[in-house]
Amino acid sequence: MPDTHQAGIRSQALPLTEQAASLDPLMERIGDARYVLLGEASHGTADYYRVRDTLTRRLIEEKGFSFVAVEGDWPDCQAVHRSVTAAPGAPEDPGEVLAGFDRWPAWLWGNTDVAAFTRWLRRHNEELPPERRVGFHGLDVYSLWESLHAVLDHLRAHDPDQVEHALEVYRCFEPYAGEPQAYALSTRYLPEGCEPQVLSLLTELRRRAARTAGGDGSLAEFAARQNAEVLAGAESYYRAMVDSGPQSWNIRDHHMADTLDRLMDHHGPGAKAVVWAHNTHIGDARATDMADTGMVNVGQLVRERHTGKGVVLVGFGSYSGTVLAADAWGGVPRTMDVPPAHTGSLEDLLHRALPEERALFVFPHVQLQHPHAAGRTEWFHEEHGHRAIGVVYRPHAEQVATYVPTVLAQRYDAFCYLDRTQALSPLQPLAEDSREPQTWPVGV
Known part of the structure; x- marks a missing residue:
């Protein structure tokens, strides 16, 4: 040098x-x-x-x-968001929510340092009116199954007529028993996979989001639409994962950047x-x-x-x-x-x-x-x-x-x-049999 x-x-x-x-x-x-x-x-x-x-x-x-x-993941971080913004019925301690993360690698966010930050954020938000409270959101694309269940739960509570639409997606993925890798491999023989059903559901939830855009700005509606976006992104990601090349990486990072854009729009003019x-x-x-x-x-x-x-x-x-x-x-x-x-x-x-x-x-x-x-x-x-x-x-x-x-x-x-x-301290150790199918070979 x-x-x-x-x-x-x-x-x-x-x-x-x-x-x-x-x-x-x-x-x-x-x-x-x-x-x-x-x-x-x-x-x-x-x-x-x-x-x-x-x-x-x-x-x-x-x-x-x-x-x-x-x-x-969007669903896990949505639970943290509800806690740090003191949403009705949410746990008072966001560390309790983080300790419940079970998707590998849970220590990424389920650690003592993130717990300390989110507890501070909860205290900070409690001094603010609800509309000014600072959020905590997930950008990633991996939560296909969790997001599908979240969409089903939302439609059952708010739009029962659309539940059958979501069940069509569920039935398409059901044979793969929650294993993204099994679904990815199946698309070598059925290239279309579950894409048509997922995109149809996403289109409907985008319409719902557009209809409610002038209303109360409900995060519940936004979250439902975002879970559908995760479904579409994850389906595309896992399908691309079986091929070599940059496509799966690019799908994931485009999804995260697009999610960031939607969050900025949701939080309104001047959001940071x-x-x-x-x-x-x-x-x-x-x-x-x-x-x-x-x-x-x-x-x-x-x-x-x-x-x-x-x-x-x-x-x-x-x-x-x-x-x-x-x-x-x-x-x-x-x-x-x-x-x-x-x-x-x-x-x-x-x-x-x-x-x-x-x-x-x-x-x-x-x-x-x-x-x-x-x-x-x-x-x-x-x-x-x-x-x-x-x-x-x-x-x-x-x-x-x-x-x-x-x-x-x-x-x-x-x-x-x-x-x-120095290394992080996890909130709880992972069980030895909690094996997660590989989703990106370098693990970042």
Whole structure:
């Protein structure tokens, strides 16, 4: 590493401590932005969650952000939303709801750090009128079966005439006994699968949503329509999963970006969103090798759709420490050592310049461009491998594939470097037989 890089890193590194005030430069960079996307380099690192927590509290209190949207299932997060907004009949402790998450990997949101944040959010909301309370929503596409049951329950209560419509979808999926992989494999022989029934139900629920659009803005109606959108997205995702290539990834990230757009519309003019997800979803795919294989992600889509409304992408990374992960898909999570980052990686570069330190980097506004374009020679405009740990991790078998080639200042607007980090603490251990069919091979 050139000495000028070490000097440059040290001169550009801003202090990042446990004090909320250390985030002042990032708050200034965010300004009036309406979209702030906060990443993580793993799904099992407490330090990332805690920095996101601190920043998100400030965004809510000081800048009036409307909701937090996470890389989680819509039905599960809807239960958390009801608790944090003190909805009638909802549990008073959102931690109790999070502890009940049973879809693998439950520790993603069912951990002590998310419990602490949601309990704070509940207390914050209780001081506000219902229409101003800050929401907590899931963006992801995996909950096909749970969303189908939620649609059925809603129609039974509010539109019994449409129940048969939903039962047609249920009967189509029923032979697969709740196994998405079995359904996906079946579409090799019946390519159409359950798509016609799902799209027909979605069309009807979209009509219902349009009819109620001028009414009371009921979240129950919005949630029913969103569960139907999840059905359509999940059906398409699992069907694409059996083929190689980027299609299933792109379906998932388009679904998350589209859900974010619907949430912004639902929360009304001037709404502001905080998104919590993995770096691979948050950091602009065009500044990585993902673009070479035709992959897009949420960060790219939000930038493309909403740059005029202000978009800030924040990445995270660390050199070593511990992480909560499993060594096989659906396995029991355990605390694992994260070895020192590979020589030449971004994390190695930062560690050598800032040993045992934490730092915040806020990058100047730049247009996406090829690395080294226009004579840019700063370290953050060079391409370096950037570690990405999923829910499945084998620390002693780290490969080049664990590191995503990244131009840092083009992938993110800011970056939080935490030299050594600690694993999350789950609210409850997963049962050993709670195997979940694999839905994405890298687990992010």
